[in-house]
Amino acid sequence: MNFEYFCNTRIKMGAGASNALAPIMADMINPDATVMIVSDPGVRKIGLVDPIEAHLTGSGYKVVHFNEVSPNPRDHECLAGAEVFRQEGTTALVAIGGGSPMDVAKAIALLGPNGGSFEDYIEGRVTYANVAPLICIPTTAGTGSEVTRSAVITLAETHTKITLKHELLRPDVAILDPELTVSVPGSITAATGVDALVHAIEGYTCKLTNPVSKAMGAAAMKEIVEYLPKAYRNGADFEARSKMQEGSLLAGLCFGSADVAAVHCLAEALGSLYDTPHGIANAIFLPYVVQYNAEEDRALHAELSRIMNFADELDSETVAIDKMVRGLYAFTEQLDIPTLGELSYVKASDLEHMAEIAERNGSTPSNVRPIAKVDYLNILEQAFL
Ligand SMILES: [Fe+2]
Numbered sequence: 493m494n495f496e497y498f499c500n501t502r503i504k505m506g507a508g509a510s511n512a513l514a515p516i517m518a519d520m521i522n523p524d525a526t527v528m529i530v531s532d533p534g535v536r537k538i539g540l541v542d543p544i545e546a547h548l549t550g551s552g553y554k555v556v557h558f559n560e561v562s563p564n565p566r567d568h569e570c571l572a573g574a575e576v577f578r579q580e581g582t583t584a585l586v587a588i589g590g591g592s593p594m595d596v597a598k599a600i601a602l603l604g605p606n607g608g609s610f611e612d613y614i615e616g617r618v619t620y621a622n623v624a625p626l627i628c629i630p631t632t633a634g635t636g637s638e639v640t641r642s643a644v645i646t647l648a649e650t651h652t653k654i655t656l657k658h659e660l661l662r663p664d665v666a667i668l669d670p671e672l673t674v675s676v677p678g679s680i681t682a683a684t685g686v687d688a689l690v691h692a693i694e695g696y697t698c699k700l701t702n703p704v705s706k707a708m709g710a711a712a713m714k715e716i717v718e719y720l721p722k723a724y725r726n727g728a729d730f731e732a733r734s735k736m737q738e739g740s741l742l743a744g745l746c747f748g749s750a751d752v753a754a755v756h757c758l759a760e761a762l763g764s765l766y767d768t769p770h771g772i773a774n775a776i777f778l779p780y781v782v783q784y785n786a787e788e789d790r791a792l793h794a795e796l797s798r799i800m801n802f803a804d805e806l807d808s809e810t811v812a813i814d815k816m817v818r819g820l821y822a823f824t825e826q827l828d829i830p831t832l833g834e835l836s837y838v839k840a841s842d843l844e845h846m847a848e849i850a851e852r853n854g855s856t857p858s859n860v861r862p863i864a865k866v867d868y869l870n871i872l873e874q875a876f877l
Pocket of ligand 1: 687691756774
């Protein structure tokens with residue numbers, strides 16, 4: 493098959509890896525330059541930003557902060573960050589947090605030096621030249637944004653999510669320090685962890701997959717299925733935290749050069765209407781979409797079931813698929829993921845609109861089984877019961 497796989501992100505992983513930030517930064521920019529730390533109020537509050545700021549200022553860098561970042565980050569937040577970037581004469585960015593600060597940092601790295609509006613980039617009126625250097629330090633194990641070329645941003649006026657996607661948006665460096673994830677609460681561990689599992693499953697099965705993505709996705713699925721329940725039950729389990737960061741990284745390397753698919757299309761529709769956290773939205777739809785997709789390619793889905801250890805070589809295709817579907821419902825249930833019907837703010841009258849938004853998502857054509865509004869609506873109605 494013809495494919496291209498590309499990832500130019502330097503990856504440094506290990507306990508205490510965040511202490512390597514200043515030496516790595518020294519390879520990239522002048523020692524007295526201004527660095528913008530992009531985080532969010534929650535990450536700052538639990539004390540993950542202060543030590544990294546002290547580490548940078550102790551090495552001579554001037555630090556400015558930007559933490560006006562929502563869970564589903566907005567276009568105006570990115571534009572405000574870009575303004576601060578320019579006013580402060582910023583040279584490089586460090587993102588600390590989950591997917592939202594990392595995606596906002598990517599947008600600021602683009603909009604800060606280049607200017608322009610989101611429309612300019614979507615419609616191709618401005619080039620992606622001069623993207624500022626960016627180092628990502630994820631504090632959750634899920635998004636994989638530290639190694640991907642995309643940033644998902646919500647346009648506040650229309651409640652629509654857009655994805656900026658370009659090779660130059662891929663972070664220059666990803667520093668993965670599992671110690672930073674130990675304080676993440678159980679509910680966020682669960683939601684972000686299932687997001688990573690969905691990245692691996694969708695990257696592995698989607699129409700844009702390739703052999704390298706599949707290798708990364710298979711390794712990610714094995715680790716996440718084994719270690720996410722352990723990390724959820726005991727946040728202090730360092731081995732589980734470490735394996736989850738690895739799994740999330742591998743899942744990012746899987747879908748980052750392939751695509752996501754119908755689970756994300758539904759999750760982004762739910763998130764854009766109600767601000768449902770991305771991981772929870774993905775977890776809600778995962779078993780339903782896998783069940784739907786299995787009808788298209790039974791051999792592929794039996795293979796998926798064996799990779800995740802829901803089935804073994806002796807199980808027939810039918811048994812393997814059945815075990816995986818039941819296994820995924822049980823998997824999200826043990827992580828205390830709510831059902832769609834349990835989200836009290838979701839209105840039955842909005843399901844059709846959600847199905848329309850999902851159908852328009854740019855990743856709908858990537859789904860392994862053709863899927864249209866009527867199919868999305870069917871899944872939403874089943875999930876809402
Ligand atoms: Fe995701």
